[in-house]
Every structure is written in C-alpha cells, then in structure tokens.
Amino acid sequence: MANVAITFFSGRGHTRKLAVTLARALGTEGCSARLIDVMEMSETDWQAMEAADGILFGAPTYMGSVAAEYKGFMDATSDIWSGQKWADKLAGGFTVATFPGGDKIVALQQLSTFAMQHGMLWVGQDQIGAPVNRNQVGINESGTWLGLAATTVRDKELLVSDGDVETARRYGTRFARAVRRWSI
C-alpha cells in the first residue's frame, strides 16, 4: 500500500481542515495517510516521512509567506536535504488565506521550491473552475494550479467553503493516483 505523510501547521484550524480532507481522500483511494502536525512532531513522524512514497506540505499564508512555525519545520530538514533522503518522492502543497488572492501563490512557490531542493517531484492542481467550466462552481476558486489554495470563510464551524473542501478532496485523489503510479 502506498503511503503519504501530510505535514502541516495550523493556527486556527483552517489548514488542519484541508489536511484532514486530504487524508480522507487518500484513504478512499487506498493510500495510507499520516497526519503530522509540525508543532508536535515525534521521531516516529520523521521516520514515517523517510518511509513515505509522497509528502504533502501544508501551511497557512501569513504575511505573504508560509507561517513561521512551518518555516521552522522546513529549516529543520537541512540534514535530510544534505543526504537527499527524500529524493524521488512525490510532493504537493496546500495553503489557505483570508483573501482570494492573499499572496497564497508565494507560499506555494516556497513549498514547491523546498520540495525541489529535496529532489522531489511536485504534483500540481488540475481543476479548472467555473469561470471556464460552468459545472465546476466553487472548485479551485483561487484559480491556482501550483498546488491547493483555499480561502477562509467567516463561519467558524465551516472554516473553508464546501467548494474548497471538494477541491481538496480532488487534489488528495489526484495525489493518491500519482503516488500509486509512481510507486510501481
């Protein structure tokens, strides 16, 4: 069974909601998914990342950048980088911000550059939203293809819109299929 590590930081739960949605989608596609909150990491989590077929990187966009807490995790991987221990694993990324643009693309650029430094192969977004495909209302409303990008909603129960949750589900499905193909 292919296995994926989903790493994330989440200050108020929005990024966590995307991470959980991704984990469910991976499970539905027959991949095991391990959720790793970078603020509570154990040695087993590091081992799980080394054993994973793919790693998803998730951070909220804070001040037009990945949140500092997540950047701390990125910087802590420099020894893994020097040994290229994650090389040839698949990678993908997700972020959430308050504004539809919100400079989320910068956070995704940081995450994808990070994955490239690790010699990983990046899986982007494939969903075309309603401005082009009328039946895709709510899907990829950020119009971002570098990775998964969501926008906060005011409803504290919902955190992100149903459309963004569905977009996350589809990205998780895409990532699971890519990992399965790449692992053969």
Ligand SMILES: Cc1cc2nc3c(=O)[nH]c(=O)nc-3n(C[C@H](O)[C@H](O)[C@H](O)COP(=O)(O)O)c2cc1C
């Ligand atoms: C310090 C800080 C900086 C932020 N900067 C941005 C920003 O640059 N663009 C934006 O659209 N939202 C920004 N936000 C809003 C967050 O991206 C948004 O609340 C996000 O959903 C938080 O996700 P989380 O609950 O997983 O931490 C910022 C929030 C904080 C706390």
